[in-house]
Amino acid sequence: MSPERRREAIVDATLAVARRKGLASTTVRDVAAEMGTSSGLIHHYFPSMDHVLAAAFETVARDDLEQSATAMSTARDPLRAIAVFFRTYARAEKDWAFQLWLDAWSEASRRPAVRTTSRRLNLAWQALLQQAIEVAVATGRATCPDPRAAAWRLLSLLDGLALQVVAHGTTLRRGQVVRWATASAEAELGLAPGALSTRGVAETAAGDRA
Amino acid sequence: MSPERRREAIVDATLAVARRKGLASTTVRDVAAEMGTSSGLIHHYFPSMDHVLAAAFETVARDDLEQSATAMSTARDPLRAIAVFFRTYARAEKDWAFQLWLDAWSEASRRPAVRTTSRRLNLAWQALLQQAIEVAVATGRATCPDPRAAAWRLLSLLDGLALQVVAHGTTLRRGQVVRWATASAEAELGLAPGALSTRGVAETAAGDRA
DNA sequence: CGTGTTGTTGGACGTTTGCGCAATATCGTC
DNA sequence: GACGATATTGCGCAAACGTCCAACAACACG
Numbered sequence: 126m127s128p129e130r131r132r133e134a135i136v137d138a139t140l141a142v143a144r145r146k147g148l149a150s151t152t153v154r155d156v157a158a159e160m161g162t163s164s165g166l167i168h169h170y171f172p173s174m175d176h177v178l179a180a181a182f183e184t185v186a187r188d189d190l191e192q193s194a195t196a197m198s199t200a201r202d203p204l205r206a207i208a209v210f211f212r213t214y215a216r217a218e219k220d221w222a223f224q225l226w227l228d229a230w231s232e233a234s235r236r237p238a239v240r241t242t243s244r245r246l247n248l249a250w251q252a253l254l255q256q257a258i259e260v261a262v263a264t265g266r267a268t269c270p271d272p273r274a275a276a277w278r279l280l281s282l283l284d285g286l287a288l289q290v291v292a293h294g295t296t297l298r299r300g301q302v303v304r305w306a307t308a309s310a311e312a313e314l315g316l317a318p319g320a321l322s323t324r325g326v327a328e329t330a331a332g333d334r335a
Numbered sequence: 336m337s338p339e340r341r342r343e344a345i346v347d348a349t350l351a352v353a354r355r356k357g358l359a360s361t362t363v364r365d366v367a368a369e370m371g372t373s374s375g376l377i378h379h380y381f382p383s384m385d386h387v388l389a390a391a392f393e394t395v396a397r398d399d400l401e402q403s404a405t406a407m408s409t410a411r412d413p414l415r416a417i418a419v420f421f422r423t424y425a426r427a428e429k430d431w432a433f434q435l436w437l438d439a440w441s442e443a444s445r446r447p448a449v450r451t452t453s454r455r456l457n458l459a460w461q462a463l464l465q466q467a468i469e470v471a472v473a474t475g476r477a478t479c480p481d482p483r484a485a486a487w488r489l490l491s492l493l494d495g496l497a498l499q500v501v502a503h504g505t506t507l508r509r510g511q512v513v514r515w516a517t518a519s520a521e522a523e524l525g526l527a528p529g530a531l532s533t534r535g536v537a538e539t540a541a542g543d544r545a
Numbered sequence: 546c547g548t549g550t551t552g553t554t555g556g557a558c559g560t561t562t563g564c565g566c567a568a569t570a571t572c573g574t575c
Numbered sequence: 576g577a578c579g580a581t582a583t584t585g586c587g588c589a590a591a592c593g594t595c596c597a598a599c600a601a602c603a604c605g
Contacts, residue, residue: 126552149445165595173594230441232359233503277499278496293454305488309519341582363562374564
């Protein structure tokens with residue numbers, strides 16, 4: 126198995142374990158057992174467990190980011206692109222991925238590699254939303270005095286709401302998260318209520334269940 | 336030392352350690368060493384480490400809650416009470432307390448006692464803000480079609496922004512968090528821009544540095 | 546065929562974890 | 576002053592942790 130392939134295999138195995146036990150309590154031996162190999166092998170490819178976890182978290186966050194970015198790029202309209210952003214953010218299948226975010230934010234203070242990765246990816250997500258807002262403003266579809274601030278606010282709102290869903294389970298319903306965040310976005314962008322709502326974005330509605 | 340005093344002492348010691356190392360990596364022996372006693376003593380008062388951490392987290396979150404509640408109750412005006420809520424939320428001294436929240440949200444999936452405590456306190460914070468909004472609406476100082484939703488949105492926004500400050504350090508500045516959240520609150524409550532801003536809430540401005 | 550490079554193994558090392566338990570110390574009550 | 580309950584100790588236990596390393600296997604290249 127090629128070095129690159131092996132690294133991917135380690136990352137995949139790490140994610141399989143992290144999905145079950147959480148990022149924070151994923152150990153070298155867990156990953157080795159998941160791959161069916163020895164634990165020493167992991168340290169042959171990664172300098173420390175910190176870097177393994179950071180690499181694993183990065184692939185998930187980056188994949189989701191690219192997935193959202195391509196979904197947005199196929200939207201026929203700047204406003205629909207923003208609507209797609211919100212709908213792809215709170216998908217039910219992503220609950221475990223958001224738990225990874227929670228773990229990363231918490232572990233950031235203890236694991237340097239996780240911190241830099243988490244920070245970089247968070248900035249990338251903000252940049253994606255900010256750019257979409259700027260496009261909407263430039264094409265006259267929206268008005269927004271400070272796209273950078275609006276993107277941070279909307280992203281943080283999504284994070285804070287999703288956090289309640291994932292960490293506390295029944296406190297909030299997922300549908301409300303999307304609806305509330307979308308409504309805030311309409312206010313931020315000077316749009317009429319409902320301008321970003323369900324109609325016309327059927328391609329992503331499948332992720333909005335329950 | 337009375338049993339109740341001893342429990343408090345354990346909780347205090349746990350917090351002293353958690354402040355340094357984070358909740359997730361606070362161990363029985365750390366707490367015992369902090370108290371200058373044996374580790375067995377902790378298990379004599381708490382059934383498991385999970386409950387120790389939950390109790391410690393609870394006292395901090397509850398103290399902060401009561402602190403905010405009393406500060407709000409002394410405000411001369413419903414709107415000022417809301418402004419106080421935002422200013423007391425993002426105080427610099429509370430960075431370590433917010434790291435406790437991050438740890439609690441992350442650990443919620445693994446530690447049952449932490450989960451129920453975190454959930455209960457989060458609901459209490461939302462209730463505090465919702466009540467303040469309802470008072471402002473009832474006295475005609477604000478308009479808000481759905482105080483429950485608005486409270487969740489504003490609280491989640493604060494959480495999401497504070498998260499960036501605490502977990503990633505330099506990504507956002509603390510002053511911006513308060514200003515951005517306050518601006519969102521003004522929009523949610525149908526207020527003029529600046530209605531909740533600095534002027535007139537000097538009693539809490541000390542916590543807004545940097 | 547020999548030889549060096551590299552992937553991989555399996556386990557040792559030292560530490561740390563949560564928890565339990567027998568022994569000891571302390572103290573209120575008769 | 577003796578006694579019973581309870582607070583507290585100090586350590587043992589088994590398991591788990593990250594890291595490291597000597598040894599074996601596989602293969603490319605001379």
